[in-house]
Amino acid sequence: MANDKTAPDKAAPDNTAPNKTDGAAKVRRGGLRALSYLAPGLTDPLFRKRGFVEGRIPRDWAQIVGADLARCCAPESLNFPRGRREGATLKIVALPGSALEIQHLAPQIIERVNGHFGWAAVARMTIRQGLLPKPPKSRRPALRPLAEREKTAILDRVVGVHDPELRDRLRALGEAVSARAPAGPADGT
Numbered sequence: 001m002a003n004d005k006t007a008p009d010k011a012a013p014d015n016t017a018p019n020k021t022d023g024a025a026k027v028r029r030g031g032l033r034a035l036s037y038l039a040p041g042l043t044d045p046l047f048r049k050r051g052f053v054e055g056r057i058p059r060d061w062a063q064i065v066g067a068d069l070a071r072c073c074a075p076e077s078l079n080f081p082r083g084r085r086e087g088a089t090l091k092i093v094a095l096p097g098s099a100l101e102i103q104h105l106a107p108q109i110i111e112r113v114n115g116h117f118g119w120a121a122v123a124r125m126t127i128r129q130g131l132l133p134k135p136p137k138s139r140r141p142a143l144r145p146l147a148e149r150e151k152t153a154i155l156d157r158v159v160g161v162h163d164p165e166l167r168d169r170l171r172a173l174g175e176a177v178s179a180r181a182p183a184g185p186a187d188g189t
Contacts, residue, residue: 057090057113064116065109072098074132078122087123096129103127143179150178 057078062070073094080088090113094102102109106125113122154174161167 056116060116064112069102069105069109072132073102073127076128080121086120088121090122090125091128092125093128093130093132095132099127099129143176144183146175146179147183151175154178 057064057075061075065073073092076091076093078088078090080086090110092102092109106127110122110125114120154171157174158167158170161170
């Protein structure tokens with residue numbers, strides 16, 4: 001019985017070493033991510049200063065209350081009682097001409113915000129009359145209408161593509177790129 005080994009075999013793998021795939025070390029995989037994936041991490045600390053636990057309420061305000069109400073009011077802050085996660089006061093700013101209507105709709109607005117949270121986070125709402133923050137300007141340039149000659153030229157370039165879906169998408173891309181460029185003297189526009 002002298003052949004029995006009680007010590008571990010040197011060739012056996014050591015299972016006590018930390019595994020790189022167990023989540024202890026984050027490994028970045030290749031690929032692009034949309035900027036919207038990073039936006040909550042950048043904006044949430046700013047919203048927390050205003051009392052918003054997350055930036056969901058200001059970001060999703062139009063979906064929460066509807067587009068019509070979002071044009072005349074905006075959330076300003078959310079204040080929870082100390083040490084509690086319910087019974088908060090939602091402060092909103094409203095255009096002076098619509099403050100009375102919003103006051104009458106306060107129960108529905110509170111219900112919609114609580115439905116968005118998934119629990120009864122908001123108990124009451126206060127309204128301050130004032131100007132709404134300006135929405136960010138679109139950075140998308142205005143597209144000019146294309147002449148029929150330009151559309152025909154783009155269609156001639158993609159006619160050799162056999163996949164109809166790919167051909168339509170390439171045509172749309174060509175039209176969008178051409179519409180951003182200024183019209184030339186040969187374009188007829």
